[in-house]
Amino acid sequence: NAGVTQTPKFQVLKTGQSMTLQCAQDMNHEYMSWYRQDPGMGLRLIHYSVGAGITDQGEVPNGYNVSRSTTEDFPLRLLSAAPSQTSVYFCASTQGWAGGTDTQYFGPGTRLTVL
Amino acid sequence: AQKVTQAQTEISVVEKEDVTLDCVYETRDTTYYLFWYKQPPSGELVFLIRRNSFDEQNEISGRYSWNFQKSTSSFNFTITASQVVDSAVYFCALRIDQTGANNLFFGTGTRLTVIP
Numbered sequence: 001n002a003g004v005t006q007t008p009k010f011q012v013l014k015t016g017q018s019m020t021l022q023c024a025q026d027m028n029h030e031y032m033s034w035y036r037q038d039p040g041m042g043l044r045l046i047h048y049s050v051g052a053g054i055t056d057q058g059e060v061p062n063g064y065n066v067s068r069s070t071t072e073d074f075p076l077r078l079l080s081a082a083p084s085q086t087s088v089y090f091c092a093s094t095q096g097w098a099g100g101t102d103t104q105y106f107g108p109g110t111r112l113t114v115l
Numbered sequence: 116a117q118k119v120t121q122a123q124t125e126i127s128v129v130e131k132e133d134v135t136l137d138c139v140y141e142t143r144d145t146t147y148y149l150f151w152y153k154q155p156p157s158g159e160l161v162f163l164i165r166r167n168s169f170d171e172q173n174e175i176s177g178r179y180s181w182n183f184q185k186s187t188s189s190f191n192f193t194i195t196a197s198q199v200v201d202s203a204v205y206f207c208a209l210r211i212d213q214t215g216a217n218n219l220f221f222g223t224g225t226r227l228t229v230i231p
Contacts, residue, residue: 033218042119042206042221058218090160102148102210104219106160 002026004107006091012113013081021076021110023091031094032074033104036060036087043090049074081114088112117142119209121222128197129230136192136225138207144168147211149183149190150219154204163205166190197229 007022025032033048035058045058049068063085065077074093078085088111092104118141128134140149151163164174166183174181178195194201204226208219 035221040124040223042223043208043219044221045218048218088158103150103162103165105162106152108159
């Protein structure tokens with residue numbers, strides 16, 4: 001199993017550009033999430049999905065879109081990049097929410113810089 | 116509202132010393148789950164432990180141990196005989212038991228530096 005994979009690892013954008021951060025998992029997990037990590041602020045939830053076709057907003061959703069057409073993939077789209085979106089982005093997946101199945105496994109992260 | 120506080124921003128210890136990382140959480144839910152993750156300099160997030168609110172037993176795993184106390188809303192993490200490889204940022208996180216949601220509230224992290 002590759003676990004959770006993210007591409008690209010690094011990206012530099014200019015203000016106003018759009019792009020998609022890719023996330024895939026091969027563990028057949030239903031739940032997937034996107035977090036951003038900023039210095040001194042820990043990780044904050046952007047969007048999440050509880051299954052294919054179902055997405056919802058997290059704590060900081062503005063400026064981002066998501067979709068979940070398959071169980072495996074959960075891309076994050078930046079519609080019009082802004083310098084405030086400079087951050088490290090982590091994708092995570094988990095099997096479920098009941099019992100001991102809720103441990104989240106994180107991808108390696110994407111470091112995004114918006115100039 | 117949920118909140119996780121890691122008051123120690125940075126800690127430095129000399130190798131072989133013991134160190135405790137503090138985590139205090141806030142939630143009104145009676146069912147919740149606490150986690151610790153390690154983020155080494157390479158940047159990935161490594162799961163360390165999960166604990167539910169009904170299980171207050173302390174846990175030991177090698178040099179790592181965790182002390183969960185509901186009375187003080189704390190879930191502290193102790194590394195015994197620290198090693199240079201323990202140098203990392205450590206995050207405490209909280210999940211509340213909401214149906215259909217499976218998301219973590221993170222603390223701001225504690226950066227541990229172990230000096231050889």
